[in-house]
Amino acid sequence: MAPPGVRLVLAVQVVSAALVGGWFATGNASAPDDGLQQLDLLSLSEQVEGVQARAGRPTVVVVTCPSLLPLPARELDEAYGLVVSTDDALARALALPLATAECQPGYVLLDGGSTIRYRTYDPGWSRHSFEQEVLLEHLLDHPADSPT
Amino acid sequence: MRRPGVRRFGVATAWAGLLVTEVAIALTYLGFGTWWHWLLHMLTGWGVGLSAAALAAALTRYRVPAVVALLLGQLVSIVPDLQFRFLRMPHEASMDVFLGHISIHTGPSPVLVALGALLLGGWAWIAAAYDRREPALALGVAGLLLVVLACLVADEIPTRLADFPLDPARVATGR
Numbered sequence: 001m002a003p004p005g006v007r008l009v010l011a012v013q014v015v016s017a018a019l020v021g022g023w024f025a026t027g028n029a030s031a032p033d034d035g036l037q038q039l040d041l042l043s044l045s046e047q048v049e050g051v052q053a054r055a056g057r058p059t060v061v062v063v064t065c066p067s068l069l070p071l072p073a074r075e076l077d078e079a080y081g082l083v084v085s086t087d088d089a090l091a092r093a094l095a096l097p098l099a100t101a102e103c104q105p106g107y108v109l110l111d112g113g114s115t116i117r118y119r120t121y122d123p124g125w126s127r128h129s130f131e132q133e134v135l136l137e138h139l140l141d142h143p144a145d146s147p148t
Numbered sequence: 149m150r151r152p153g154v155r156r157f158g159v160a161t162a163w164a165g166l167l168v169t170e171v172a173i174a175l176t177y178l179g180f181g182t183w184w185h186w187l188l189h190m191l192t193g194w195g196v197g198l199s200a201a202a203l204a205a206a207l208t209r210y211r212v213p214a215v216v217a218l219l220l221g222q223l224v225s226i227v228p229d230l231q232f233r234f235l236r237m238p239h240e241a242s243m244d245v246f247l248g249h250i251s252i253h254t255g256p257s258p259v260l261v262a263l264g265a266l267l268l269g270g271w272a273w274i275a276a277a278y279d280r281r282e283p284a285l286a287l288g289v290a291g292l293l294l295v296v297l298a299c300l301v302a303d304e305i306p307t308r309l310a311d312f313p314l315d316p317a318r319v320a321t322g323r
Contacts (some may be wrong), residue, residue: 003277005214009198009270012218016191020263023187030260034313035253036306038182040232041239043305095312119309124181131180134236 033121038128042109042117042135045144048093053110054081058139060132062107062125063091063099075129080136081110095119109135115144166215173226176233188252188262189225192295195265196247197221199291202272206284214273221269225249241305248299255298265295 024030053059059081064071066086076082085091091100098104098121106121109132117139122128177186201217204210228243228250243249252258268291276284306312 006274006277008214008218009273012194013267013270016194016263016266020187020191020259023184023259028184030257031253032184034303035255035258036312037184038180039239039250039253039305041241041250041305043241043307044309045307046309048309092314093309095309095314097314116309119312122181127179128181134232135238137236138238 037121038131039120040118040131040135042138044108044116044118046116047114048116051090051094051108051110051114051116053112053114054083056112057081058112058136059083059110060107060136061085061094061110062105063087063094063096064105065100065103068103068105072126075126077129077133077136079140080133096121107132109139111139111143113143117144184259185229185253188258189229189247189249190222191259191262191266192247192252193222193225194218195221195262195267195269195291196225196295198269198273199265199288202269202276202284202288203292205273205276206281206288211276214277217273221247244299248295248302250305251299251302252295253302254305255302258298261294261298265291268294 051061057080060076060083062082062084064084064086069084069086071084074082086100088100091097094106094108094116096106096108096119099106104121105123105125106119107125108116109118111117118135125132174186174190177183197217197220198214200221201212201214204212225247227246228237228239231237232239239250241250244251248255252261255261268287272284272287272291275281275287304311
């Protein structure tokens with residue numbers, strides 16, 4: 001008879017391997033967007049011409065494609081700005097080329113001074129207002145010191 | 149003296165509670181659109197927990213039950229996500245102390261590394277359970293080294309938009 005716990009460990013391994021197999025079998029990459037998708041880490045401090053925060057408030061700039069419009073009802077707190085664009089040039093300027101080219105939406109977060117602090121792809125962005133608000137709330141309290 | 153039926157019921161209830169909790173955690177990640185992160189951090193946490201328990205058994209003969217090793221590893225691995233969810237704290241590079249919580253994303257083949265860590269850690273724990281100290285030691289070290297090396301060779305997190313891939317053919321997204 002196997003020592004206690006062995007069957008549990010084997011079961012966890014088998015289920016995990018099946019889930020990983022399912023992940024790849026459904027066409028997903030081992031590292032979506034080079035591993036940077038929805039990392040929730042504010043690593044940027046950069047301004048892009050023409051990209052402005054709404055009324056000096058931390059703002060989400062979503063880039064998507066026309067076929068995904070109209071947008072679902074807004075879930076994001078009204079304290080934050082929300083801008084939606086389908087502009088291909090803007091998508092490239094924000095390093096989100098798939099947003100318009102292949103209808104894979106993404107967004108950047110700006111602090112109140114229009115400095116870009118975060119960028120990610122997120123096909124389900126409209127349902128992830130909690131995630132965006134945690135980051136925007138931080139930008140409200142910690143705007144960039146010296147954007148490049 | 150407790151009756152065996154009562155004890156069995158208690159054990160079954162505890163396992164059911166644990167299973168429900170695990171499913172709830174998985175559904176939470178799914179709800180955030182971060183199933184990929186669940187795969188990475190759970191498998192890495194379970195693997196490291198089992199590896200550490202196997203090393204403890206091999207070096208000291210102190211046995212950590214599998215369920216304890218799994219849960220402790222999982223807990224350490226998801227501390228930054230718990231901080232995000234309940235303390236509203238964005239991730240930071242320093243959160244790598246929680247089993248490479250940041251770097252594991254940008255290392256080589258993250259999902260396969262996480263699965264590899266779980267397989268090695270699990271085999272290490274099983275070897276220790278059968279009193280095979282040397283294989284337990286070797287597999288346990290291998291499981292931990294896999295995670296450490298993956299984090300050491302991971303790409304830097306971009307600090308400029310120009311650091312992100314711009315060629316659509318190079319970008320793969322996940323659900």
